[in-house]
Amino acid sequence: MITLGEYIVKKQSEYPNATGELTSLLSSIRRAAKVVNREINRAGLVSDIIGGSFGRENAQGEVQQKLDVFANDIFKAALEARGEVCGIASEEEDDFVVFDSHTSANSKYVVLMDPLDGSSNIDVNVSIGTIFSIYRRISEPGGPVTLEDFLQPGINQIAAGYVVYGSSTMLVYTTGNGVHGFTYDPSLGSFGLSHENIRIPEQGQIYSINEGNYIKFPEGVKKYIKFCQEKDDDSKRPYTSRYIGSLVSDFHRNMLKGGIYIYPSGTSAPNGKLRLLYECNPLAFLAEQAGGKATDGFRRIMEIKPTELHQRTPYFVGSIRMVDKAGEFMTQYSSLGTE
Numbered sequence: 001m002i003t004l005g006e007y008i009v010k011k012q013s014e015y016p017n018a019t020g021e022l023t024s025l026l027s028s029i030r031r032a033a034k035v036v037n038r039e040i041n042r043a044g045l046v047s048d049i050i051g052g053s054f055g056r057e058n059a060q061g062e063v064q065q066k067l068d069v070f071a072n073d074i075f076k077a078a079l080e081a082r083g084e085v086c087g088i089a090s091e092e093e094d095d096f097v098v099f100d101s102h103t104s105a106n107s108k109y110v111v112l113m114d115p116l117d118g119s120s121n122i123d124v125n126v127s128i129g130t131i132f133s134i135y136r137r138i139s140e141p142g143g144p145v146t147l148e149d150f151l152q153p154g155i156n157q158i159a160a161g162y163v164v165y166g167s168s169t170m171l172v173y174t175t176g177n178g179v180h181g182f183t184y185d186p187s188l189g190s191f192g193l194s195h196e197n198i199r200i201p202e203q204g205q206i207y208s209i210n211e212g213n214y215i216k217f218p219e220g221v222k223k224y225i226k227f228c229q230e231k232d233d234d235s236k237r238p239y240t241s242r243y244i245g246s247l248v249s250d251f252h253r254n255m256l257k258g259g260i261y262i263y264p265s266g267t268s269a270p271n272g273k274l275r276l277l278y279e280c281n282p283l284a285f286l287a288e289q290a291g292g293k294a295t296d297g298f299r300r301i302m303e304i305k306p307t308e309l310h311q312r313t314p315y316f317v318g319s320i321r322m323v324d325k326a327g328e329f330m331t332q333y334s335s336l337g338t339e
């Protein structure tokens with residue numbers, strides 16, 4: 001078994017100019033994932049780290065769970081410790097955080113993260129995740145870190161990935177050279193290569209959307225859901241509806257089996273729920289690297305120029321032919337002004 005650490009180093013050797021900073025940064029994430037995984041495995045045993053609300057709201061007005069805060073602290077500390085990162089932005093931090101140690105201040109990377117994805121599933125033993133996105137800063141190393149360092153379009157990402165804490169724990173990442181998955185082996189305490197060069201099937205039979213919000217959906221989405229539910233032997237419809245309620249877990253399943261995940265805009269959430277910078281862009285990079293697609297119903301997600309740290313966007317991601325089909329319905333009904 002080749003471990004994640006060995007694989008990252010091996011990949012680095014393919015880049016003669018590589019400095020090892022990204023390798024070290026990725027291994028900080030690997031180490032933090034192990035610590036968070038250990039706590040998640042005993043979720044349910046209520047303590048000051050896990051089990052229930054932290055009793056405070058984040059910038060988006062969501063009540064933070066204890067594990068949201070714990071995961072945020074663990075990843076933040078791990079990213080600061082090695083000095084390869086000059087600053088982070090996180091779902092659980094109102095503003096971006098600058099690391100001011102000498103090494104950090106001179107480093108060239110910023111990280112954006114959703115430390116704990118699927119928070120509503122923490123206390124009910126359903127799989128959850130962590131999402132991360134890595135950019136080269138725009139500002140000069142050694143100089144002040146600015147908001148512009150974080151408000152970069154997804155196409156500028158250097159690397160992205162997620163950890164899914166499910167029946168097994170996996171870390172899946174890309175550096176723009178394919179998508180690779182590693183499964184955690186608790187007996188060895190390391191991640192082993194289990195899914196090299198993941199490819200999303202162009203067409204799947206799974207659609208993932210919270211149909212509880214159906215009446216609030218744009219007409220294009222309502223029509224696409226009906227399309228998924230209609231019988232048509234040629235295209236193996238009706239498709240199967242699967243919705244875990246943890247973006248990482250729904251995305252991971254659809255990436256391996258084929259499928260589409262949609263979190264649309266709605267009458268009560270005009271820009272949808274998901275955050276462009278640390279949920280949608282990193283998974284869009286992975287989806288595209290695996291042969292899939294990610295849009296807001298109309299535009300390529302990774303070409304959207306962000307304006308705010310916690311901005312939301314409608315999200316359509318997964319098998320390329322399914323995202324295209326959903327896009328056709330969105331265009332057709334938005335042009336009819338019935339969006």
Ligand SMILES: O=P(O)(O)OC[C@H]1O[C@](O)(COP(=O)(O)O)[C@@H](O)[C@@H]1O
Pocket residue numbers: 091114116117118119120210245246247248273
């Ligand atoms: O309950 P809803 O409205 O369907 O939302 C579920 C979605 O919200 C999220 O939980 C948002 O992420 P966080 O848990 O990180 O806030 C996604 O993981 C998930 O897909």
Ligand SMILES: [Mg+2]
Pocket residue numbers: 114116117118247279
């Ligand atoms: Mg999330």
Ligand SMILES: [Mg+2]
Pocket residue numbers: 068091114115116117118119
């Ligand atoms: Mg979260």
